[in-house]
Structures are given as C-alpha cells and as structure tokens.
Amino acid sequence: MTDLESVPGRAPEVRERRLAIPDHLSPFQVLGENDQALAALEDVVPDTDVHVRGHQVTLRGTEEALRRSEHIIRSLIEMAAKGQGVTAEAVQRAAALYGDDRLGGERIEKVLSQAVLSSRGRTIRPKTLGQKTYIDAIEENTITFGIGPAGTGKTYLAVAVAVQHLLAKRINRIILTRPAVEAGERLGFLPGTLNEKIDPYLRPLYDALHDMLDPESIPRLMGAGTIEVAPLAYMRGRTLNDAFIILDEAQNTTPEQMKMFLTRLGFNSTMVVTGDVTQVDLPGGQRSGLRVVEQVLSGVEDIAFCRLSSRDVVRHRLVSDIVEAYGRWEVGPGGNRESRRRGGPSPSGPRGA
Structure with missing residues (x-):
C-alpha cells in the first residue's frame, strides 16, 4: 500500500x-x-x-x-x-x-523477465523493448529481418532462439551463414584450408554458440550436421527443411544474393536475417540486398521487419553514445547521408593537412 x-x-x-x-x-x-x-x-x-x-x-x-x-x-x-x-x-x-x-x-x-534460453547456468533474456519485440517476431513469423546498429543483440538473440528450438526438438538443425564480403567470396584465392579461409568471417557466430552450448558438444554437433556454419555462397542450390537459418551481416549481400538466400527456405523452417544498413562494405557502390528487400517484401504475410535502435544497445554504454553520435554526423547540417558515409566532403569543407 x-x-x-x-x-x-x-x-x-x-x-x-x-x-x-x-x-x-x-x-x-x-x-x-x-x-x-x-x-x-x-x-x-x-x-x-x-x-x-x-x-x-x-x-x-x-x-x-x-x-x-x-x-x-x-x-x-x-x-x-x-x-x-x-x-x-x-x-x-x-x-x-x-x-x-x-x-x-x-x-x-x-x-x-521473458526467458529466451536457459543454458550453462545462465538465462538469456531480452533487455530492451525492441529486443522483446524482435524475439516475439521471430517466434510468430517464418522470416524475420532484424535491422539495427552494433550491440543491439540482433545475431546473439537469433542464435539463442535457434538453440532453444533445437533443444526443444522443434527443428533438426541450425544453419548460420554470412557473406564473406572482405574476400569478395573468392575464398579460393586465399591461402589455407577451407576452414582456415572462412573462420575469420564466421567467428562471431561461433562465439555466440560457445556462450549457449557446451563447447565440447559443438564439434560433435557440427560433425553430425546438426549445426552448420558456412559462407553464404555455400547456400546456393539447396533447399533447407526442418532448420533454423540465420543470415548475419546481411547488409553485405547484393539483391541477387538476398533473393538466392530467401528462396532456400524449406518446410518447417525459420529464417532470421540480421544486419546494419549503415555498415555496408560492398565494393563499387553496389546496392545492399538488405536495403532493397524491405521495399520488395514489405507487407508480405508471415514476414516481419524489426528495427532496433541505439535505445536497444546492450553493450558498454559508450557503444550507444557512439551509435547516436555517428547517426547525427551522417545527417548533419548540409550533410548527405550517403556522401558522408562514403567519406565525401564534410559540411565544413576539406580539412587542412
């Protein structure tokens, strides 16, 4: 009282x-x-x-x-x-x-208080309203797009839901993929074995898995094909049934790659696509498939678009401040977001040497 x-x-x-x-x-x-x-x-x-x-x-x-x-x-x-x-x-x-x-x-x-996954002595929960909305969208839709800045938990929470679905036997396998844009997906030109070539690009996905599963079980699950971590190029020509499929760093896909990925969807499968449209690394001014896909698929039933913001950043508090500061800079006085993002002249003119 x-x-x-x-x-x-x-x-x-x-x-x-x-x-x-x-x-x-x-x-x-x-x-x-x-x-x-x-x-x-x-x-x-x-x-x-x-x-x-x-x-x-x-x-x-x-x-x-x-x-x-x-x-x-x-x-x-x-x-x-x-x-x-x-x-x-x-x-x-x-x-x-x-x-x-x-x-x-x-x-x-x-x-x-909403629990996504309880594993290894800890419970993973949403920490912001945007994160809860994102998790709810994943549970309610076949395809969910999580779009937002670094630190908002887009990939981490998607992996947590995927692991929960696997442990509950709702699916038979988890497939995690990323475009290896830094190598232009021309992995054959890099030295080393296939695993050595792709490991740097897929490491964040491994990190999330290690937080949620017994590290000793991961090689066994990967060996059995229950968990697959591979570059986006390796998805071509496949139909993915009974799977939870996550495409990370989707801002670095072309529209053609995005279409290819989405059409891999099979029966009893869930797809989550994550990315940050302010961090496009595609060469030669190519269009981002993540930017195009919302224009193409907005309003399609059973597909959700969730936008996270700096209010949903759950890393060090400075990450949120940095995201907001860059957002202001990109649309600053007289600034053009695309020009400034690509390193164009600042509103104050060229700087002295």
Whole structure:
C-alpha cells in the first residue's frame, strides 16, 4: 500500500511515498546484493532519496521522481517474485523502459523477465523493448529481418532462439551463414584450408554458440550436421527443411544474393536475417540486398521487419553514445547521408593537412 504525504519542513514539491516489500520476499531479493539495486535506483533517478527499513521502502523526492521510482521498484518486486536475480543492470534497464515511448501498455517486468534460453547456468533474456519485440517476431513469423546498429543483440538473440528450438526438438538443425564480403567470396584465392579461409568471417557466430552450448558438444554437433556454419555462397542450390537459418551481416549481400538466400527456405523452417544498413562494405557502390528487400517484401504475410535502435544497445554504454553520435554526423547540417558515409566532403569543407 502507498502512503503519500507532505514532508514537514521541506519544500512543498518534495513528497514522501512508502512501499512494502511482500513478506514472501526478502529485501535482499528485491534490492540485490549489497543493496546494489538501491544504489542504482538513486543513480538513475537522482531526485529521489531511498531508505529501507525491514520490508518498508521510503522514497522522498519530487512527484515525477516518486512516480518513476515507485514504478521501477514495483517492477523489481515482480521480477524477484518470478525468481529473477535483481542487479544494478536490471534497474538501469527498467529505468530506460519507463521512458521508452514504445512501451505502450506493456509491463516493464514482463519485458525483462521473458526467458529466451536457459543454458550453462545462465538465462538469456531480452533487455530492451525492441529486443522483446524482435524475439516475439521471430517466434510468430517464418522470416524475420532484424535491422539495427552494433550491440543491439540482433545475431546473439537469433542464435539463442535457434538453440532453444533445437533443444526443444522443434527443428533438426541450425544453419548460420554470412557473406564473406572482405574476400569478395573468392575464398579460393586465399591461402589455407577451407576452414582456415572462412573462420575469420564466421567467428562471431561461433562465439555466440560457445556462450549457449557446451563447447565440447559443438564439434560433435557440427560433425553430425546438426549445426552448420558456412559462407553464404555455400547456400546456393539447396533447399533447407526442418532448420533454423540465420543470415548475419546481411547488409553485405547484393539483391541477387538476398533473393538466392530467401528462396532456400524449406518446410518447417525459420529464417532470421540480421544486419546494419549503415555498415555496408560492398565494393563499387553496389546496392545492399538488405536495403532493397524491405521495399520488395514489405507487407508480405508471415514476414516481419524489426528495427532496433541505439535505445536497444546492450553493450558498454559508450557503444550507444557512439551509435547516436555517428547517426547525427551522417545527417548533419548540409550533410548527405550517403556522401558522408562514403567519406565525401564534410559540411565544413576539406580539412587542412
């Protein structure tokens, strides 16, 4: 129950609100180890003072700060009640969701408590509303496009859903692929065996798998064909049934390659295509298949396009700042996004040597 009252001796706009932690939960479960959630709350809502005595939490601050703090704490209580560990990061995510205009009627704790995969002693969950929307789209559609900047979890979450489907026996195999654009897909001109040639381009996909599966089981699964990691060129001429297929770095496909990939779809299969249209590395000004495909397939039933943004970045906080800064630079005063991305002249003119 909430008790709202003016605080004697304080400015009129400063209010006090009291919340009770349910008896079946300990303050430790809700506020985290060493009250780390408490400290994080005071960081993300600096206009609030938080005091805890037993199961009672007392908040003091402006009305808006109190509304925000109460909403976050109630979300933490719901998360703790579902057995989810509460951390400083959870508080930061809840605070970010509180101000996310995409939230609508969605409950914060529902976003942060959704489990995608539990494996190797950890649970992978969406950490932003955009990530939850993306995961829901993958589960509800045969083909999903995840488009957004670095650090938004496009590939990682897609691999997590794929592994979950494999463990649940909903599919028989996982196929992970990337265009080897740095080599122009002319892998025969590179020294070494096939695996040595393609490994640098596919390493991020291996990294995601190692986070989710016992590393010792991965070679066995790959040897049996249950997991396949290969360059996009190796998809040509195939029909992929009973599979979860992920195309990563899709901004570096041509429209022809994108069409080739999408038409590999077989029965009882799911496809996820991920990429960042601001990071196209195609040579000679070629069009990106990822940019073209939305114009071609937008509105087609059972195909979803999910756009993630800097608000969905879950790496180091500086990654989000960097993404936003480059976004402003690319469309800066007098700037042309394509010209600036390709290294054209800046609005201020050429720089001195």
